[in-house]
Amino acid sequence: MRDKIDLGVIGGDGIGPEVVAEARKILRAALPEGVELTETEYPFGAKHYQETDEILDDESLERLAQHDALLLGAVGGDPADPRLAGGIIERGLLLKIRFAFDHYINLRPVRLWPNTTSPLANPGEIDFVVVREGTEGLYTGNGGSVRTGTVHEIANELSVNTAFGVERTVRYAFDLAQRRERKKLTLVHKKNVLVNAGVMWNRIVNEVASEYPEVSVDYLHIDAATIFFVTDPSRFDVIVTDNLFGDIITDLAGAVTGGIGLAASGNINPDGTFPSMFEPVHGSAPDIAGTGKANPTAAILSIALLLRHFGFEEAAQRVEAACEADVVEAGGAPRSTSEIGDAILARLA
Amino acid sequence: MRDKIDLGVIGGDGIGPEVVAEARKILRAALPEGVELTETEYPFGAKHYQETDEILDDESLERLAQHDALLLGAVGGDPADPRLAGGIIERGLLLKIRFAFDHYINLRPVRLWPNTTSPLANPGEIDFVVVREGTEGLYTGNGGSVRTGTVHEIANELSVNTAFGVERTVRYAFDLAQRRERKKLTLVHKKNVLVNAGVMWNRIVNEVASEYPEVSVDYLHIDAATIFFVTDPSRFDVIVTDNLFGDIITDLAGAVTGGIGLAASGNINPDGTFPSMFEPVHGSAPDIAGTGKANPTAAILSIALLLRHFGFEEAAQRVEAACEADVVEAGGAPRSTSEIGDAILARLA
Ligand SMILES: CC(C)[C@H](C(=O)O)[C@@H](O)C(=O)O
Ligand SMILES: CC(C)[C@H](C(=O)O)[C@@H](O)C(=O)O
Numbered sequence: 001m002r003d004k005i006d007l008g009v010i011g012g013d014g015i016g017p018e019v020v021a022e023a024r025k026i027l028r029a030a031l032p033e034g035v036e037l038t039e040t041e042y043p044f045g046a047k048h049y050q051e052t053d054e055i056l057d058d059e060s061l062e063r064l065a066q067h068d069a070l071l072l073g074a075v076g077g078d079p080a081d082p083r084l085a086g087g088i089i090e091r092g093l094l095l096k097i098r099f100a101f102d103h104y105i106n107l108r109p110v111r112l113w114p115n116t117t118s119p120l121a122n123p124g125e126i127d128f129v130v131v132r133e134g135t136e137g138l139y140t141g142n143g144g145s146v147r148t149g150t151v152h153e154i155a156n157e158l159s160v161n162t163a164f165g166v167e168r169t170v171r172y173a174f175d176l177a178q179r180r181e182r183k184k185l186t187l188v189h190k191k192n193v194l195v196n197a198g199v200m201w202n203r204i205v206n207e208v209a210s211e212y213p214e215v216s217v218d219y220l221h222i223d224a225a226t227i228f229f230v231t232d233p234s235r236f237d238v239i240v241t242d243n244l245f246g247d248i249i250t251d252l253a254g255a256v257t258g259g260i261g262l263a264a265s266g267n268i269n270p271d272g273t274f275p276s277m278f279e280p281v282h283g284s285a286p287d288i289a290g291t292g293k294a295n296p297t298a299a300i301l302s303i304a305l306l307l308r309h310f311g312f313e314e315a316a317q318r319v320e321a322a323c324e325a326d327v328v329e330a331g332g333a334p335r336s337t338s339e340i341g342d343a344i345l346a347r348l349a
Numbered sequence: 350m351r352d353k354i355d356l357g358v359i360g361g362d363g364i365g366p367e368v369v370a371e372a373r374k375i376l377r378a379a380l381p382e383g384v385e386l387t388e389t390e391y392p393f394g395a396k397h398y399q400e401t402d403e404i405l406d407d408e409s410l411e412r413l414a415q416h417d418a419l420l421l422g423a424v425g426g427d428p429a430d431p432r433l434a435g436g437i438i439e440r441g442l443l444l445k446i447r448f449a450f451d452h453y454i455n456l457r458p459v460r461l462w463p464n465t466t467s468p469l470a471n472p473g474e475i476d477f478v479v480v481r482e483g484t485e486g487l488y489t490g491n492g493g494s495v496r497t498g499t500v501h502e503i504a505n506e507l508s509v510n511t512a513f514g515v516e517r518t519v520r521y522a523f524d525l526a527q528r529r530e531r532k533k534l535t536l537v538h539k540k541n542v543l544v545n546a547g548v549m550w551n552r553i554v555n556e557v558a559s560e561y562p563e564v565s566v567d568y569l570h571i572d573a574a575t576i577f578f579v580t581d582p583s584r585f586d587v588i589v590t591d592n593l594f595g596d597i598i599t600d601l602a603g604a605v606t607g608g609i610g611l612a613a614s615g616n617i618n619p620d621g622t623f624p625s626m627f628e629p630v631h632g633s634a635p636d637i638a639g640t641g642k643a644n645p646t647a648a649i650l651s652i653a654l655l656l657r658h659f660g661f662e663e664a665a666q667r668v669e670a671a672c673e674a675d676v677v678e679a680g681g682a683p684r685s686t687s688e689i690g691d692a693i694l695a696r697l698a
Binding site: 086087090091095118119120121122138139141143144145148149150151152153154155156157158159160161162163164167190191192193194195196197199200222223224226227229230231244247248249250251252254255256259260 | 435493503597
């Protein structure tokens with residue numbers, strides 16, 4: 001077990017720094033005795049870009065690479081600012097890190113806690129994990145266009161999928177399913193239309209399945225899957241899917257389980273070659289920044305994923321249990337960001 | 350106003366022929382006096398393919414092209430049959446027709462009727478239309494792969510978007526929004542990641558918007574849009590989106606409004622160069638085929654879209670009103686396919 005975690009912290013924009021501050025309190029309190037924590041803050045984000053013209057240069061990336069893990073709040077500024085149009089920060093910072101640090105697993109647990117208000121009338125018991133592929137698909141930036149302004153203008157987007165990239169993701173998902181009680185894996189794709197990528201995903205799932213005889217496997221088209229997210233989300237255990245489909249269904253899953261204020265994620269490099277990065281699924285929410293209304297629970301749950309990533313399973317479970325107990329008892333009463341953070345902290349003590 | 354409709358009918362597989370039979374009864378009853386209807390049945394579908402090896406050859410396509418409109422039930426057979434794997438029927442029949450007949454508008458109204466059970470606890474009033482682009486994006490089949498079986502195998506999918514294709518779709522959506530009460534248009538895309546396609550879509554929406562000063566415009570990323578489908582679907586009026594995003598959100602929208610047993614669609618060629626094709630959004634549901642459990646309402650509502658397409662607005666509204674009244678009164682009591690069809694028919698008389 002490691003005795004030191006060297007953490008890089010990017011608070012980011014909007015509510016990002018606010019929720020990250022609470023998450024850091026929890027991390028310090030939850031770390032097992034004897035594990036030393038060092039924290040280095042980085043200013044990156046839309047605001048930093050507006051002030052300095054820097055998004056994330058290679059030297060900064062090199063510095064980030066030295067850490068054991070990264071904690072990210074949220075990035076993205078005022079959508080009305082033309083300098084920020086076109087997702088320049090999202091791609092230049094967030095996606096740049098995911099790709100540079102080979103975060104091929106984007107791990108997104110989905111749980112509906114007792115006493116949480118779901119928009120569904122009968123949500124049932126929801127407890128599943130989405131394993132979203134993180135470095136391929138439509139996210140590789142391999143599209144193109146020439147702006148002519150004529151009707152003949154063409155804009156292409158290329159979804160790139162390699163057997164290497166798909167297989168390592170699928171294996172991770174099977175390993176996870178194997179360790180869970182229900183041992184069920186669902187591949188979500190659109191193989192009847194995306195025949196190249198979809199058929200490859202499907203084939204690899206079937207191949208790897210033979211090594212996991214205890215795991216039952218099924219398949220859903222992405223469109224049909226969204227139906228089950230609202231009619232029968234408890235059917236899911238582990239979902240494995242591509243980068244874009246995973247992006248879509250994890251927002252939907254967050255909404256169904258009471259809001260993405262509770263949705264955590266880990267951008268994981270399972271090989272350990274690069275630091276993994278933990279972040280809430282939600283965005284920078286500029287509309288509520290500074291009001292103290294942001295819910296830090298998603299960021300705090302991302303700390304649990306960080307602890308688990310380093311093998312501190314018991315500490316991870318303590319953080320999750322504290323968050324759950326807090327949500328259950330508070331039952332949606334309005335509290336400030338730090339009130340929620342402190343309440344969860346008190347439960348850890 | 351035309352005095353003749355020459356209809357081509359493809360019942361298809363599973364419950365397709367069952368719901369189409371009811372839809373035809375309604376069409377005959379709802380057509381204004383003096384409009385002559387001829388109907389020609391075609392056997393295409395998975396079953397036909399298994400028996401004859403034919404999916405849809407050029408000669409058959411030529412015959413279909415002669416009709417004024419097409420009515421399709423559903424296609425797709427037993428997913429376990431290896432001959433049907435890879436979506437061969439969906440692409441060789443359904444998508445082939447959509448592309449060959451330039452169905453660039455895939456029109457999918459979404460309404461929550463009174464007394465319909467939504468999986469949402471507080472659905473609110475839901476009444477919007479999705480204008481899904483139908484002939485571009487990831488549906489063009491411009492992907493590729495070489496099956497090597499090595500880890501180096503690459504499978505690509507290309508999303509092709511032209512200014513021509515996007516603009517005609519966007520114009521159609523603005524025209525529709527302009528005619529509706531709330532006059533609100535939402536573009537759904539993922540422009541922060543799919544920068545080529547997304548930025549072009551966004552630019553064209555903004556350009557066309559200047560010609561429709563009464564229509565208010567907003568934008569949502571596809572992931573965020575799915576959140577609103579479960580937390581606040583009443584915010585939507587007209588949604589315009591690309592082929593794949595439209596596929597996903599219309600299934601989700603169907604589920605949210607009480608099941609895709611009620612979701613109608615029109616594959617429209619607005620120019621009238623080719624026959625438009627009307628079909629329920631649902632699939633062939635082989636599991637309930639032959640049991641009489643299929644709900645024909647989606648197919649019947651597709652008849653309303655057909656009538657509207659030919660300018661028979663009053664007849665279209667009568668069909669919709671009959672369906673609505675039927676749903677409201679029946680309130681989900683179990684009835685057979687033909688019982689539902691007959692009940693709706695009785696309301697038309
Ligand atoms: C901000 C954006 C680039 C990102 C994504 O699409 O992956 C976000 O939506 C997410 O889910 O983490
Ligand atoms: C069957 C399939 C090819 C089709 C699509 O993806 O368009 C269906 O899901 C639909 O929505 O009509």
